[in-house]
Amino acid sequence: MTISVPATSANLGPGFDSLGLAVDLRNLVEFHPSKFFSVNIKGEGENNPKLKGNNLFVSIFNEHYNRLTKKRQSFKFTFYNQIPMSRGLGSSSAVIVSAISSAHEAAGIKVSKRRILNHALVYESHPDNITPAVMGGFNAATVEKGKVFSQKKHLPNYIKAVVVIPNKPISTSKARTLLPKSYSKENAVYNLSHTALSVAAFFNEDWEILKLASQDRFHQKARMKNLPELFSVQKTAYESGALMSTLSGSGSTFFSMVYDEDAVMIASKLSQKFPEFIVKILDFDNDGLIIEK
Numbered sequence: 001m002t003i004s005v006p007a008t009s010a011n012l013g014p015g016f017d018s019l020g021l022a023v024d025l026r027n028l029v030e031f032h033p034s035k036f037f038s039v040n041i042k043g044e045g046e047n048n049p050k051l052k053g054n055n056l057f058v059s060i061f062n063e064h065y066n067r068l069t070k071k072r073q074s075f076k077f078t079f080y081n082q083i084p085m086s087r088g089l090g091s092s093s094a095v096i097v098s099a100i101s102s103a104h105e106a107a108g109i110k111v112s113k114r115r116i117l118n119h120a121l122v123y124e125s126h127p128d129n130i131t132p133a134v135m136g137g138f139n140a141a142t143v144e145k146g147k148v149f150s151q152k153k154h155l156p157n158y159i160k161a162v163v164v165i166p167n168k169p170i171s172t173s174k175a176r177t178l179l180p181k182s183y184s185k186e187n188a189v190y191n192l193s194h195t196a197l198s199v200a201a202f203f204n205e206d207w208e209i210l211k212l213a214s215q216d217r218f219h220q221k222a223r224m225k226n227l228p229e230l231f232s233v234q235k236t237a238y239e240s241g242a243l244m245s246t247l248s249g250s251g252s253t254f255f256s257m258v259y260d261e262d263a264v265m266i267a268s269k270l271s272q273k274f275p276e277f278i279v280k281i282l283d284f285d286n287d288g289l290i291i292e293k
């Protein structure tokens with residue numbers, strides 16, 4: 001049994017806790033029942049002994065498997081991780097979604113993507129990572145009475161993501177404590193209107209307006225002050241022709257959307273200017289969670 005889930009870039013500027021999209025950078029897990037429990041990790045986290053024991057995937061998998069089957073069974077898990085942890089690319093959401101889906105598959109119980117998404121909400125209260133992780137594409141999402149309500153837009157292949165990944169982990173939960181407890185009416189309306197315009201731009205595929213629409217007054221500045229080079233990353237991305245350039249989730253990754261034909265040029269300018277950071281060109285993902293028997 002193989003299950004894979006994509007990385008996600010959330011907020012997309014003003015859409016704090018509501019907008020997010022998936023990129024083609026995946027965590028994949030293979031698992032089967034075994035006499036003895038074992039965890040084998042390749043890629044991100046392979047040198048992190050803590051993940052062998054206190055593993056978020058395993059604890060969520062076991063919780064759901066036991067709930068579904070009322071029995072205990074050992075499994076051998078092999079993880080192939082491409083999503084860097086605590087870098088604002090939704091690694092925790094990918095793990096949560098993967099664990100819930102894997103537990104249902106292991107229990108032989110069919111479950112809809114929508115139901116997996118609502119289960120995932122229990123572990124991550126903001127839907128802007130888990131929704132594109134499950135559904136793929138660009139998503140606008142909100143939560144009402146413990147359920148996610150969302151709309152998805154398929155992303156075309158003539159636009160790409162360029163992500164700049166600093167070697168600085170930022171825990172999402174910690175990053176959320178840095179935010180103001182309240183916002184002025186002016187700033188609330190600013191973000192509301194820019195989020196609305198961003199959503200309309202994505203659905204109309206009007207990419208040229210995203211630089212203006214993706215401005216934010218809620219979270220980016222407070223978080224980017226933690227790693228001031230990110231202001232220069234954003235400036236370089238725009239000077240090189242990026243369509244939009246925003247903090248990916250809670251950071252530290254910076255996400256830019258570019259036209260396909262500009263991707264290599266923009267990525268190389270960012271690599272030259274920030275040699276200490278990893279720069280990747282990624283396709284957008286429109287599949288989300290994939291279950292391969």
Ligand SMILES: Nc1ncnc2c1ncn2[C@@H]1O[C@H](COP(=O)(O)OP(=O)(O)O)[C@@H](O)[C@H]1O
Pocket residue numbers: 027044045051055056057079081084085086087088089090091092093095170171172173249250251
């Ligand atoms: N592949 C993985 N396997 C197990 N746990 C993971 C994995 N990826 C992320 N995690 C868990 O999620 C935490 C990172 O979550 P978070 O701070 O929200 O960062 P991100 O911005 O990547 O979502 C890690 O400290 C770890 O506990």
Ligand SMILES: N[C@@H](CCOP(=O)(O)O)C(=O)O
Pocket residue numbers: 008010011016017018087088089090091092126128129172175176219248249250251
């Ligand atoms: N809306 C959240 C998004 C967190 O994304 P992540 O990829 O950093 O987990 C926030 O900004 O706190």
